[in-house]
Amino acid sequence: QETAAQYNTTPFTDPAPLLSQVKAVTIATPTESHLAAAQPFLARGIACLIEKPMARNAAECRQIADLAHQHAAIVQIGHIERFNPIVVALRKLNLVPRYLETTRISPMTFRSIDVGVVLDMMIHDIDIVLALINSRPVKVDAIGAAVLGSAEDSCTARVSFENGAVATLTASRLAMKTERRLRLFTGDAFVSLDYAKRTAVLIKAQDNVPLLRETAAKVRSGEVDPTTLNYPQMVKMHELQADPTEPIRAELDAFIHAVRTNTAPLIPAEAGLANVTLAEQIVAAMKA
DSSP, rough: OOOHHTTTTTOSSSSGGTTTTTTTTEEEEEEEGGGHHHHHHHHHTTTEEESSSSSSSSHHHHHHHHHHTTTOOOOEEEEEGGGGGHHHHTTTTTTOHHHHHEEEEOOOSSSSSSHHHIIIIHHHHHHHHHHHHHHHHHEEEEEEEEEESSOEEEEEEEETTTTEEEEEEESSOOSSSSSEEEEOOSSSSSEEEEETEEEEEEEEHHHHHHHHHHHHHHHHHTSSSSOOOOHHHHHHOOOOOOOOOOOHHHHHHHHHHHHHOOOOOOOHHHHHHHHHHHEEEHHHHHHH
């Protein structure tokens, strides 16, 4: 009611009256009710932006995807990290990752502790990893711990992909600090990205290897004293330039564009399903 009053619109306690009035909706209910909340809209072909995770399990994700397909309804999943300006800048480089390492840790907030950290926090990085690697997971190993209840509060997973790439993902809500980082390695480059600061640096082998090898040879010959060297200052780094657009604005603009032009959204239902499927595999591997 407060929000409706602020924006001069009408609040409803039941979505039924909206079905004949809208062309697009956002489903931002608790995850367990995403399917039930989206179902009547999808059945009428109404586009849905569904918050992450898409649903509480892969089976419900599949039902949403099937409904969207049957009724030609656009579905975009709200993995907002994909719209982080620094992630957008990274994807423009078109790098081919061989190894990815993600870290998403924070102190306990005591919210959502009935949901495990994999679906609550790691799901952001699962989406980014699958989008960047663009290959099918073939092997999943994981270890984790549940401290406050039956759901895991920390987890580290190692995922191997069909194309040979490997990703290590760590998520915890038991940490003493907040950190959200991604490190990406290709055959000839390295990227270190900070989601929160929206910064990233690219280090290319071709810019650095010749000088480093030359310096190593001089150290071995005694020509250079290694204690006088400052390695970080020797490395040539390129800072990625990020657009200042707010991720939530970019996410909503992308959704509205997809609805207006009837085109595929950046994060379709199939991506949401793939993310939850891998999340379930990680939790299963952790329990095993």
